[in-house]
Amino acid sequence: MRLGQEKFNLFCAVCHGPAGDGAGIVRNYGMVAANLVQDLYRDQAEGELFNTASWGKGLMMGYADRMSPEERWAVILYVRALQRANSATLDEIPPSKRKELGL
Numbered sequence: 001m002r003l004g005q006e007k008f009n010l011f012c013a014v015c016h017g018p019a020g021d022g023a024g025i026v027r028n029y030g031m032v033a034a035n036l037v038q039d040l041y042r043d044q045a046e047g048e049l050f051n052t053a054s055w056g057k058g059l060m061m062g063y064a065d066r067m068s069p070e071e072r073w074a075v076i077l078y079v080r081a082l083q084r085a086n087s088a089t090l091d092e093i094p095p096s097k098r099k100e101l102g103l
Contacts (some may be wrong), residue, residue: 001074001077001078002075003070003071003082004071004074004075004077004078004079004081004095005078005094007071007072007075007078008020008075008078008079010100011063011066011075012075014026015031015033016034016035016036016058017033019037019077019086020035020037020080020082020083020086021035021037021086022034022035022036022053031059031078033060033066034060036079036080036082036083037082037083037086037087040085041079042087046076046080049079050072050073050076051074053067053072053075053076054072071083090103
């Protein structure tokens with residue numbers, strides 16, 4: 001997970017934002033990046049996400065020449081973690097942890 005987070009922050013967050021919600025700094029320059037935590041991308045197969053990360057899509061460049069296959073798969077895993085975190089509900093947190101977190 002750490003490798004995926006590291007590579008995501010290095011290569012992806014500038015456009016997709018640290019949370020993967022499309023709120024990267026490129027927004028300040030009128031560019032729109034995909035919100036990776038929305039259902040459209042949550043429902044995509046990992047292979048499709050890997051293909052996009054490798055070869056690009058639309059205005060997005062590919063990263064096959066900048067990241068190894070292992071690193072790209074790690075990024076996909078990290079994106080899945082961001083998606084899961086974004087869609088989590090309070091019911092998914094055990095009551096003992098809720099109290100610990102002050103929820």
